[in-house]
Amino acid sequence: MERKITFLFTMVFLTANLAWAENNEDPESNWKFKGFFQQALNQVTFTNWAAGGENSFASTSQARFDANYKKNRYTWENYLDLNYGLIKIADNPMRKNIDKIDLFSKLGRTINDNFSYTAILNFQSQFDKGYNFPNDSVVVSRFMAPGYLTAALGFDYKPFEFLSIFASPTTGKFTFVLDDDLSEQGAFGVEPGEKVNPEFGAMVRIEFVKEVVTNVNVNSRIVLFNNYTDSDVSNRKNTDVDWLTQINMPINTFLTVTLGFHLLYDHDIKIPKLDDDGVELYRRPTTQMRQQFGIGLVYNIR
Numbered sequence: 001m002e003r004k005i006t007f008l009f010t011m012v013f014l015t016a017n018l019a020w021a022e023n024n025e026d027p028e029s030n031w032k033f034k035g036f037f038q039q040a041l042n043q044v045t046f047t048n049w050a051a052g053g054e055n056s057f058a059s060t061s062q063a064r065f066d067a068n069y070k071k072n073r074y075t076w077e078n079y080l081d082l083n084y085g086l087i088k089i090a091d092n093p094m095r096k097n098i099d100k101i102d103l104f105s106k107l108g109r110t111i112n113d114n115f116s117y118t119a120i121l122n123f124q125s126q127f128d129k130g131y132n133f134p135n136d137s138v139v140v141s142r143f144m145a146p147g148y149l150t151a152a153l154g155f156d157y158k159p160f161e162f163l164s165i166f167a168s169p170t171t172g173k174f175t176f177v178l179d180d181d182l183s184e185q186g187a188f189g190v191e192p193g194e195k196v197n198p199e200f201g202a203m204v205r206i207e208f209v210k211e212v213v214t215n216v217n218v219n220s221r222i223v224l225f226n227n228y229t230d231s232d233v234s235n236r237k238n239t240d241v242d243w244l245t246q247i248n249m250p251i252n253t254f255l256t257v258t259l260g261f262h263l264l265y266d267h268d269i270k271i272p273k274l275d276d277d278g279v280e281l282y283r284r285p286t287t288q289m290r291q292q293f294g295i296g297l298v299y300n301i302r
Contacts, residue, residue: 033301035065038256040296060085060098060294075108075116084127093136098292099126106166108156118156118166120205124148145179146188150225152203162210171203173225175268189268197268201227220245238267238285254299260292 042058062083069076085098103123108116125148130141154168175197177183177190186192208220223242230236247259270283 030069030071032068035301036298038062038296038298040294054090056089058087058097073110077106079104095133096128099128101125101127114158116156118154120152120166122150142179145177145182147176149174162208164207166205168203171201171225173199199227200229201225215250217248235267241265254297256298258294262290264288
């Protein structure tokens, strides 16, 4: 619980500091800052309800901060995206329903109006432990288990201000599992007992950020990665997919509706299939999906 409280205070602190940066930004500066903090709450309570139902409470926090630099032929785009949510249903223990750390940096040197040489560095992980409910003593994930670090060199094509298509034939993807128990299990694609799974291949990253109609803002990103150097030749035809879309629809200055969708597929990650009694039948790569909907308070910094 202390980590959860620390996380919330961290996001508030970052929001305050970004607000200070906005108020003190030099109008001639090559840096541009923006960001937002969003807090969504949901509660359902039943009292003598004949049709039945279970009380529930959910809270989701998100903070995103962007810092972009542009001067002459050089650009440097950076963002930090933090997301954490908790849910409690009836008398069940509190559990998380979303947990994400995403730190991204892209450095480019323009070739012409649409193309640039580009280098990308991306780190992803989570704040808190994840459990295999209903058995809340079995940890299935934690900070840096997994953790992902991706480094890529390639070309960025921007036919429009709202669309970026990055292609890299030289991409290093490193999966970290720094938890001893999970490492011994070979979780998240590492070899049993190993802490890192290095991969080298090709990547395509497509980003779409646009207000498609009035007060409907779409932020969508799809990343495709192929490990063409896999020691198992039969795996070289497989492509990892990471597709994240968030739609924000402001109601007014401080209220917004958010729709979210996240699809993942990684051939190295084996998902257990259980029978009706909770007994594991087998493990195999499976498409993972998460969706969310919420109405909450938002504070924008521009």
